[in-house]
Amino acid sequence: MRLxxxxxxxxxxxxxxxxxxxxxxxxDDYDYAQVVDTLFKxxxxxxxxxxxxxxxxxxxxxxxxxxxxxxxxxxxxxxxCMRMLRYRGxxxxxxxxxxxxxxxxxxxxxxxxxxxxxxxxxEAIVRRELITKPCTYSARWLTVRTASGPVRGLGFVIDRQGxxxxxxxCQEKTAKRMAHxxxxxxxxxxxxxxxxxxxxxxxxRDRNLCSLETLVAKEISGLCSG
Numbered sequence: 360m361r362l363x364x365x366x367x368x369x370x371x372x373x374x375x376x377x378x379x380x381x382x383x384x385x386x387d388d389y390d391y392a393q394v395v396d397t398l399f400k401x402x403x404x405x406x407x408x409x410x411x412x413x414x415x416x417x418x419x420x421x422x423x424x425x426x427x428x429x430x431x432x433x434x435x436x437x438x439x440c441m442r443m444l445r446y447r448g449x450x451x452x453x454x455x456x457x458x459x460x461x462x463x464x465x466x467x468x469x470x471x472x473x474x475x476x477x478x479x480x481x482e483a484i485v486r487r488e489l490i491t492k493p494c495t496y497s498a499r500w501l502t503v504r505t506a507s508g509p510v511r512g513l514g515f516v517i518d519r520q521g522x523x524x525x526x527x528x529c530q531e532k533t534a535k536r537m538a539h540x541x542x543x544x545x546x547x548x549x550x551x552x553x554x555x556x557x558x559x560x561x562x563x564r565d566r567n568l569c570s571l572e573t574l575v576a577k578e579i580s581g582l583c584s585g
Contacts, residue, residue: 360576362552370579376543380444383522384492394489394498395482401500402511408477410484411503411512413437413467414457415550418557421487422480425473429466429561430503435516436463437565439533439551440526441495447542447550454540454547455533457554458496458517460526466563469503469512481513488515495521530567534574538582548575 379385402408407425410416411432439455448454459465474480489496501514517524528536540547555568 360573360580362548362555362572362576362579366576366579367546367549367552370538370541370548370582371546372541374449374541374543377445377449380450380491386486386489386492386494390492391482391486391489394485395478398481398485398498398500398513399478406511408472408474408480409503409510409512410470410472411467411501411514412470413459413465413514414554416470416484417468417561418553420470421484423473424470427468427470428505428507429563430469430505430510430512431464431466432459432501432503432512432514433464435459435461435501435514436465437568438517438526439537439571440517440524440528441521442523442525443540443542443547444523445542446544447547448540449542452540453536454542455525455528455536456523457550459514460517461519466558466565468561469505469510484513491523493521494518495523530571530574534571534578537571538575538578548579551575 438460439457440460441456441458443454443456444450472480485498495518496515497518498515500511503510503512537547555572
């Protein structure tokens with residue numbers, strides 16, 4: 360069983376953005392500058408800026424992309440393991456955000472950015488991905504193996520000590536959470552469907568996500584028939 364737009368519409372509801380999560384500190388201009396400064400200390404002047412996209416950055420990049428190719432990162436895998444209280448979830452019905460958690464490997468898309476202002480491009484991506492502090496995401500350069508050789512790509516990985524980390528959930532519990540979660544940007548289920556479909560269009564099959572998709576689809580179908 361697979362997710363479809365028709366199934367997702369069964370749980371979708373239009374919500375207003377409730378704004379920043381209360382009682383949680385958020386990144387400010389100084390914090391972003393510190394992150395970007397650290398990143399640029401580790402990359403030579405003139406080296407192309409590449410991003411390792413494994414989720415929404417694949418189909419909705421923050422910056423113009425000059426070229427892209429399939430790549431694989433070892434030591435990290437896709438996982439819906441970060442509690443999401445905004446965007447595709449709420450404080451009352453939290454969703455789960457996908458990140459790179461430790462272990463295994465992840466196949467995704469290496470995007471070479473096409474933008475003259477390297478720092479502004481990196482900062483724009485960092486601002487999109489890192490929101491609260493201390494952040495459960497961490498921005499770092501990852502070694503990505505491609506058909507043309509290893510390259511360095513900017514990736515966002517999970518800090519297991521982070522406040523919003525929720526690793527270790529079984530797939531059944533993960534699916535139940537994702538089937539119910541909706542925020543002002545839409546449903547958690549839609550994000551999962553988009554990720555699986557885009558990976559398939561690239562010839563990539565993530566077995567864990569495919570299994571999770573089946574469980575989420577069954578959960579929503581059960582809600583509709585109950």
